[in-house]
Amino acid sequence: MTKKNGRAKYYVLMESLKQDITDGKIKPGDRIPSENRLSEIFQVSRHTVRKALSILENEGLLEASHGLGTFCTDRARNHSSSHNIAVITTYISDYIFPRLIQGMDKILTEKGYSIILKNTGNSQKNEARALDDILTKNIDGLIIEPSKSEIFCRHMHLYEAMDRLRIPYVFIQGTYPQMKEKPHIIMDDVQGSYLVTKYLIELGHNKIIGIFKIDDTQGAARHKGYIRALTEADIPYDPDAVITFHTEDRDTKPSAMIADFITRGVAMDAIVCYNDQVAMDVIKILNLKGIRVPEDVSVTGYDNSLIAQNGPIRLTTVSHPKEYLGEMAAELLLEKIQGIEDADSRVPRVVAPELIIGESCKKR
Amino acid sequence: MTKKNGRAKYYVLMESLKQDITDGKIKPGDRIPSENRLSEIFQVSRHTVRKALSILENEGLLEASHGLGTFCTDRARNHSSSHNIAVITTYISDYIFPRLIQGMDKILTEKGYSIILKNTGNSQKNEARALDDILTKNIDGLIIEPSKSEIFCRHMHLYEAMDRLRIPYVFIQGTYPQMKEKPHIIMDDVQGSYLVTKYLIELGHNKIIGIFKIDDTQGAARHKGYIRALTEADIPYDPDAVITFHTEDRDTKPSAMIADFITRGVAMDAIVCYNDQVAMDVIKILNLKGIRVPEDVSVTGYDNSLIAQNGPIRLTTVSHPKEYLGEMAAELLLEKIQGIEDADSRVPRVVAPELIIGESCKKR
């Protein structure tokens, strides 16, 4: 359409307007003279003016509004925005992720964005694969829950590629050791774990077993909160009283170790668990061994999941903001897309946890 | 530039040409009739023809050569696969959807596809919005769980647009009344409901209340299965013993109606519920009124959800294939993308349900 014929009247007019825009004589948001006015100024027909304007409109430099006039666009921003946001989580169907995604979806849909969903099964290899794939697509931003976030990230080059392409990204639930300064939304897991542990101490417990995941940020933080509460209460921290596990043995090791503790006669009057799922597994094995919860041993969970509320025993647990966390991550990413600096950000980065008291703990 | 005004002559002409291109009537490389010829055929001025052509030229579907004519570009057919699949569900975080999506994701990721996720909150208006949005994106296919599938679909034009663009789609969980012949993956809900109802009859119950959702395919099918089992056992079907509800009152009406039945002294020895969620609500209100489950009344659920297995009472319910259903939908869609005809399809379309016996029913 845009032919070389530089002598054409519409072409001259088009070039003249384009020059004014690039020179800044016409600034984004400015209204340009009306079609009739331009046809007077340039001594051409209105049709010729329209032809020139239609080219600039197609190039995205101008925008005509019926009844209002023709305006210079703000194309410096949102240049060819795809309105796609990638979301990479560790799991899809695990108990808190659906609601996390729902929170993001709520905000993003409102603003006209679509979500491209990926999950890694908490494997860094799959995360790298997902990032690789996403880099070939046209996306405006990324929300990512890192896989095994406490392990050194072995695909930094992919994040660097994102930086080079100016694609903003926001971490949720945790960040890699190398990337602690990157924008992220987390809950205060140290505080949450501190709260449950302190609660157990106040109930009179002092032989408190801890079970923590060690390959993600949350596990490390929850471990830290547990230690803080013990230390504060002058209960010596005993590493042998703590069971640690990885993603791979999460379904077997906690139960097996507790069973082992019981046969070895390790003293325990309470167990602080990494999350509700582990807590339920622990309660199951305790019951199997003839130990009652909460009469013989108190058990706490974390995340306030569906299981915590609707299971056979209502768990004492820690609130997880779920939707809210997702919403905040989406809001923060939108800020980044709009180019708002961290200094001017209005999105909170850390959510405070809350103790939720159920029926799985009892005074000693 | 491309305005919505569908009545404009240039717009009609433009759409007509576009359709001929997507339908293959005009193939890449073909010369389309000259401007003068088109203005004769469509009885519009040459100026109007040029306006229509300029849009298609801008979209890259046509290319005009001075003195030669206007040609259909290669790029028109060359629908470079985006490897994006849109998935539209009614909900994201409800109990079965995460696993449905997980099933799809498993198959699609394997084949190098990404999922663009949308949810409608079971509103047709939101579904139309989602489809509208998706049509602007470059997708290879769509898996959709229709919103209020038993209600007449008010946005057929969007599905027709999908057909025109040759984007294959597969329904899951249900289909609209007008689209029963379109490819869809469902479970045999008539059979499932028949199984639970028959089970209750075999336990000696004959005053069996039914609670069904009436705005989706599943609800209608489950209602049908309930009636079939009663009829087969020569128990007269009593419409007054059936409670129906819509999406909007799903959290209130079932409980309220059961409470009303109790105060009115309606005879009941068993309740067949639309799904596990309703069953749990019903059990809650029964307990509140001092009626024990299963001692006084038997209650059945449907879907075999987390709640059914981990709740205070293990529900007697009907299996829901969840992941498997999602996997089949993905497989079927991939077949469609590869252009495999229904006759040669290897993907089963209907999944058989299975009765899962819990502790919420008792012999009379």
Added chain:
DNA sequence: CCGTATTTGTTCGTATGTATT
């Protein structure tokens, strides 16, 4: 190479419709 027919490209004039202020 010329001439002619065909086709797209440029330009003007004019009229009417519709959205916004």
Added chain:
DNA sequence: CAATACATACGAACAAATACG
């Protein structure tokens, strides 16, 4: 309601590129 601005539409003319006899 009137004025303004963009949107649609028709008709007409000439220019420039191309194909072909």
